[in-house]
Amino acid sequence: MKKAIVYYSMSGNTEYVAKYIADKIDADLIKIVPKKEYPSKGMIKFLWGGKSAIMGDTPALEEYSFDSSKYEYIVFGSPVWASCFTPPIRSFIKENRENLKGKKFAAFICNMGGGADKALDKLKNYLDISELSAELVLIEPKENRNEENEKKINEFIERINS
Numbered sequence: 001m002k003k004a005i006v007y008y009s010m011s012g013n014t015e016y017v018a019k020y021i022a023d024k025i026d027a028d029l030i031k032i033v034p035k036k037e038y039p040s041k042g043m044i045k046f047l048w049g050g051k052s053a054i055m056g057d058t059p060a061l062e063e064y065s066f067d068s069s070k071y072e073y074i075v076f077g078s079p080v081w082a083s084c085f086t087p088p089i090r091s092f093i094k095e096n097r098e099n100l101k102g103k104k105f106a107a108f109i110c111n112m113g114g115g116a117d118k119a120l121d122k123l124k125n126y127l128d129i130s131e132l133s134a135e136l137v138l139i140e141p142k143e144n145r146n147e148e149n150e151k152k153i154n155e156f157i158e159r160i161n162s
């Protein structure tokens with residue numbers, strides 16, 4: 001049985017980590033893209049995306065390939081938006097709720113330094129689970145490619161593989 005990394009990334013941090021991890025654990029990458037992309041520049045991006053996250057929106061998604069029967073382990077990757085996980089990940093979980101039953105879950109979260117724990121709690125809540133098999137919080141990992149972050153990512157990978 002394989003592992004899948006299901007992620008959304010607006011500015012590349014989550015994508016950078018998703019690709020790094022996928023390579024190490026031989027996982028399939030499933031990139032989630034909303035049909036109507038969120039604004040990605042200026043203050044409007046925080047207002048628009050933040051409001052959407054707080055409201056619990058589930059935007060329509062571009063087509064993706066996810067054959068749940070292939071996977072026993074799903075790793076979610078999301079930025080923090082207004083102390084929440086992102087709406088496109090919410091859409092994915094909503095669309096696949098039945099298919100996700102009985103799977104093992106891990107998650108990594110990228111942020112600027114605030115709200116990651118709340119985002120993880122909301123993700124667990126939405127998945128209807130009390131614990132993730134592994135969790136990882138990183139601050140702007142695309143820019144901060146340092147030893148500390150590499151160590152954290154590798155520990156996360158070890159927990160997934162154990």
Ligand SMILES: Cc1cc2nc3c(=O)[nH]c(=O)nc-3n(C[C@H](O)[C@H](O)[C@H](O)COP(=O)(O)O)c2cc1C
Nearest residue numbers: 009010011012013014049079080082083112113114
């Ligand atoms: C709409 C929006 C809301 C955000 N809210 C938060 C937040 O509450 N806390 C935080 O630390 N960072 C917040 N950020 C910053 C992102 O979580 C951070 O830059 C992350 O690394 C981006 O990941 P990405 O490059 O994969 O899109 C927000 C960014 C956006 C666009």
